[in-house]
Amino acid sequence: MSDRFADQLLTWYDQHGRHNLPWHHNRNAYRVWVSEIMLQQTQVTTVIPYFEAFMVSFPDVHALASAPEDDVLSHWSGLGYYARARNLHKAAKQVVEEFGGEFPCDQEQLESLTGIGRSTAAAIIAQAFGKRAAILDGNVKRVLARYHAVPGWPGQTQVLNALWEHAETHTPQDRARDYTQAIMDLGAMVCTRSKPACDSCPISDGCAARARNEVKLYPGSKPKKAKPEKTTWMLILEDGEGRILLERRPPSGIWGGLWSLPELDPAYGSEELQEACEKELGITCQNPDLISGFRHTFSHYHLHIQPARLPVIDVSGIADSDRHRWLHRDEALSLGLPAPIRTLLTEPEQAALL
Template identity: 50%
Template sequence: MTKPWSPTDFAAKVIEYYHAHGRKHLPWQNTKDPYKIWLSEIMLQQTQVTTVIPYFERFIQSFPTVTDLAQATDDQVMQHWSGLGYYSRARNLHKAAQIVESEYSGVFPQDPETIETLPGIGRSTAGAIASFAFGLPTAILDGNVKRVLARCYAIEGWPGNGKVLKALWKRAEANTPQQETAAYNQAMMDLGAVVCTRTKPDCTICPLSKHCLAYSNDSIEQYPGKKPKKARPSKSVYWLISIHQDKVLLHKRPPSGIWGGLWTLPEVVQSETTSGDLQTLEPFVHKFSHYDLQVQPLLVTSKADKALVEKNSHTSIMEPAQADWFSLNQLSEIGLPTPVSKLLMKLLEHS
């Protein structure tokens, strides 16, 4: 029967992998700047590296320091984040930068527990910042690391379950070495991202397969446990598109919730629309992580419905909302959700 790795041997194998194969040339690597490391960690949450790279580089070009980010407007931050998704990350990033500026004189705190108090930073992200920026021996437990540990030690159950998460953290902390922690943490993320992948992991090249319990038991697909399935909800909305003198009316979403802080099209319920005066455009479905949004775009063509749009500028189902008219060449300068941007660009192409 295969024996699981001891913490010392596990860490040694992982660090050996880092020196031989670890990723070392990403834009946020080869730096001790906690701001850049923090930004990359937030962007990489639930987002692939290839997607993050251009966003990271553009963000750093516009906001090179935490002070620059703290002094930016909400619209500037959201515009740079537009298309990256999970917009609460951007709002929390902005809030945290303002806290670092006001409470820590623009100097990022080093203590992991203090780092964790900043908006949008959890235990694993705080550990990553502390180890990469300050060389502290702090454990991490992102999705990739959870998968590697769950398989190597055959830790059963969905990681979102409190008991399972506690077991994973216990193993993560036990295995984290006191020396070369940054190399170890980077290699753990790399292993989960490119070797111990969610589907079709390449166990033949994995440095941990010799004592991986899931591999030896031919049960890789069982780990980590899957989230219990629930019926996927959906929501139907009507988007009103009012274009007048090359300007389009947009709403700014409240700070919290879906697309918080972004500019979107006014929404109404079906009973509020005026039959026959709105041009029905092709409907579409936008999939969020936890529900489907069924959108029916309606092009405003009559004075009556233009009045309806104006009314809904202040009493829409997104209330409270800020409304304004934007020239079409301004759309690239404000934060727009991807489906809104695509819809408007499509209309402009055919206008």
Template identity: 55%
Template sequence: MSDTPTPVLPPEAFQRRLLDWFDTHGRHDLPWQRDRTPYRVWVSEIMLQQTQVTTVIPYFERFMARFPDVAALAGAEQDEVLHLWTGLGYYARGRNLHKAARVIVDEHGGELPEAVEALAALPGIGRSTAGAIVAQSRGRRAVILDGNVKRSLTRLHAEPGWPGRPAVERRLWALAEHYTPHERLADYTQAMMDLGATLCRRGTPECGRCPFADVCLAHARGEERRFPESKPRKALPTRATQMLLLRDAEGRVLLEQRPSSGLWGGLWSLPQFDDAPALEAWLDAHAPGSELAPAWAPFTHVFSHFRLEITPRPARIARLDSIGESRRWYDPARPDALGLAAPVKRLLASLAPFTLEAPPSPRESVSEESP
């Protein structure tokens, strides 16, 4: 199969249809479309990766209120950045945003680079995100291929194969390049994202309102839901962990900071153990004489690559020989501004002022996070 698919329309005709539709039906008043600086567009694009607009808006507005520019973000502690990210998922995005801000301040004079290649070299910014930043904030021609655009182009051309395969992705980049105009870049880029997000949706495409319904090959075949083809799925493995809810005489809970990479990297969590003997051995070594209560009902947190079965293990401390540098006491009644792993945040919120009794069992926690 050729790496250069046959377009269904000349670029001018495609652009005209799309922009006419966008002028009437597109989204024109999103928070990052106001005062459209490279910084604001960058933050919005990172937050919008794998996350819907309606979810992102309140996070974006809180983030901008606290970190109005690159310098403010670069000067913050990672804990504060992750605290504002808590609940948004895919926490590596927040960590990379913070790292990139410091690189921008240290190596680029506090200004986002203008070139797509230089932007894509920053932590957490890929080719498509870099293109979106350049097109939307600077009005320069740059090509994007996010999930919404991939879905729309795949259906329009009935492109076979999973879009994550390199050969399929190359063909989609060629199509995206073919259709991208030299004018109205900010509007065109937003229009392409809007088309996929509001009409060419994953499960329920609204073909009757689509400006390309008459030329869409998937629609002509009645196979809209066949495209794009899904990634071959494997059964998700299940891992188990025991989370220690260790409380002192004041009702505070012991937290520990996760390593900077890996599961919940950089976030604060409850001490975790592979099994009950490992947890009990840690208590004997570090908090002898503690009262270990019966385990609470386990619940499941789902990541993109595995399911984590969490068993909370409440305990009341007698003494703690050493808290360690990566641990701290946390008062659920007066919570600190910490970045917390999502299931840990829910567990802490469920605690009574001081009890070892189990709260109502949490429902399965679903997250499309990558570990």
């Protein structure tokens, strides 16, 4: 049975949808998968240059699976949510080792891969294989929550289940590839979060939220909590050869697996940094030169970063290892670095404006 919602959406998509995105060319499961992971919580315009550069370096799943993690993370630097890159790398190895380098076309098998959930698996099935599968990314949640006036925050199980039911109902048997792209495009281009263009929406005549003049109320907002504030010293330790000490962060958590600058407890005063470096790192330094501090916001807290540049007199306390490296700036910038650290190493004055 034909679904009016889907029919109207597909008619709109044929005229106004996005048909020429980079992952639409030479379309296969690998390219669709990488694009879907990159697009999680990230806009298309931001993703496109990252996707294109990623495909040059890692043109297929075998290339990605065999690449060093540092290379993968360096291609993700600035894109944020770095767990996505680590999961992408792990999943590529799974595809090679468990599926012979071929992506499965089965929902359950796709969901067994690291970092792939229900909606991403469905997007791969629909976009790469052209088979019917219902998706529910952020854009789709917004469209369906408004169209059906589903109250509440989609992070709540009851609300999410209701949206999944609507997603399953509206997904057509035919043109699954076009439909999944169409509903994502509608959310990104028309049914936007802050300025929805209801007058040009192809499904507005059936939209319950618009009929009530309550479009901005859907979907419901996440209950707000005040983000905690944290502070840290971030050290630019430079030896006589112009090399800077980098420290690899733990594999999980904020900036997991990326290279960053050594940090010290904010309880140390600026006059104590020299002594702290010797005590904590085994490095003898000269007097610190303080750089303007700045705040970087993560999803669940604010981090106040106070950078300090310290010329190193004796580097013998720390040798190169899996955790530490002494590198010149150009070498450091080739690694996976968090965006604020990259800016701090290249334009310390700009870092204060972040």
